[in-house]
Amino acid sequence: xxxxxxxxxxxxxxxxxxxxPKNLLLxxxxxLDGQPAIRQDFSxxxxxxxxxxxxxxxxxxxxxxRTGGRVHMAMVVAKGGQENSAMAQREYRHLRRxxxxxxxxxVPPLAGGPIPAPGGPPLFIYFTRWxxxxxxxxxxxxLNFFVNEAPLHHFSRQASxxxxxxxxxxxxxxxxxIAKTTPEPPQVASGDxxxxxxxxxxxxxxxxxACRDIRRPVSLEGCLRLYLGYHGDWAGKVFTLVPKDPKLLxxxxxxxxxxxxxxxxxxxxxKAALEAYAAELKQHNGVPPAFTPLxxxxxxxxxxxxxxxxxxxxxxxxx
Numbered sequence: 001x002x003x004x005x006x007x008x009x010x011x012x013x014x015x016x017x018x019x020x021p022k023n024l025l026l027x028x029x030x031x032l033d034g035q036p037a038i039r040q041d042f043s044x045x046x047x048x049x050x051x052x053x054x055x056x057x058x059x060x061x062x063x064x065x066r067t068g069g070r071v072h073m074a075m076v077v078a079k080g081g082q083e084n085s086a087m088a089q090r091e092y093r094h095l096r097r098x099x100x101x102x103x104x105x106x107v108p109p110l111a112g113g114p115i116p117a118p119g120g121p122p123l124f125i126y127f128t129r130w131x132x133x134x135x136x137x138x139x140x141x142x143l144n145f146f147v148n149e150a151p152l153h154h155f156s157r158q159a160s161x162x163x164x165x166x167x168x169x170x171x172x173x174x175x176x177x178i179a180k181t182t183p184e185p186p187q188v189a190s191g192d193x194x195x196x197x198x199x200x201x202x203x204x205x206x207x208x209x210a211c212r213d214i215r216r217p218v219s220l221e222g223c224l225r226l227y228l229g230y231h232g233d234w235a236g237k238v239f240t241l242v243p244k245d246p247k248l249l250x251x252x253x254x255x256x257x258x259x260x261x262x263x264x265x266x267x268x269x270x271k272a273a274l275e276a277y278a279a280e281l282k283q284h285n286g287v288p289p290a291f292t293p294l295x296x297x298x299x300x301x302x303x304x305x306x307x308x309x310x311x312x313x314x315x316x317x318x319x
Contacts, residue, residue, distance in 0.1 A: 001052050005080025005120060013123050017115040028073060028110035028127035029063060041066060055084040060130060072130035078123050085124040092126040094211040098174055105170045107131060107209040134194035134207055141235045147197060164241050165248040166206050171227050172256025177264050180217040185230040220273045231291035238291045246299040250307045274301055
């Protein structure tokens with residue numbers, strides 16, 4: 001991994017900032033508690049380097065209260081230089097925007113800002129809540145998902161299909177049809193999503209913890225094209241987000257776009273967009289694409305009346 005600024009400089013900048021009586025760590029703790037936090041409220045702070053990315057470090061921070069109990073947070077630190085700090089600042093701004101839209105599926109961002117770094121431009125750092133019950137979601141060589149933290153847990157193909165549908169549901173729900181904005185497709189294999197471990201009788205839970213860009217303007221058709229058409233190379237195979245079961249895809253579309261937008265997007269409008277997208281997919285100028293969701297979109301459209309009838313019989317409106 002590139003390290004444009006020596007780690008000693010980063011450590012020194014963090015040490016200086018976090019030892020000030022007012023700092024982003026205490027501000028974040030105050031946001032969690034709903035009241036100002038002061039250093040004397042805590043008996044110990046412990047920071048552990050957890051992960052390293054292309055342009056940032058991630059630390060796990062534990063704060064022990066004098067009254068008992070610990071608070072855990074993530075601290076994201078740009079690796080130095082104007083470009084890395086600008087990227088960290090953009091990601092922080094995007095997470096705050098997405099969290100306001102769907103707080104139940106995005107990691108809660110806390111305080112953030114630039115801190116001085118000796119001999120160079122400021123470092124941008126920000127804090128988020130630490131999702132103790134969630135772990136990094138990885139992709140294995142069979143294109144199935146697994147919990148990428150010990151003890152590893154590999155999901156079956158059927159469970160992985162349901163996770164794909166859940167990821168799509170989350171991404172569709174983050175699409176804003178009024179502002180016409182949506183997050184760019186996540187780098188799933190790089191840990192942009194975290195997942196809870198499977199337990200008996202309880203579905204797994206996903207949370208988005210990274211967003212590198214928000215695209216605009218994006219029409220409903222563009223939203224479908226962006227996520228249903230997303231694909232990438234992984235272990236010499238094509239990785240996609242589209243489940244093969246049209247019922248799973250229907251559920252993702254209904255919950256993410258129709259039900260979550262309270263009538264702004266109706267199934268009549270969404271059906272027209274899907275039909276336009278299917279027609280577009282049929283025109284590839286004789287060059288077979290690496291991946292096309294045309295087959296599952298066609299199956300969905302062919303069974304749409306059945307799926308909608310099931311929703312009606314369950315008492316859920318189609319708006």
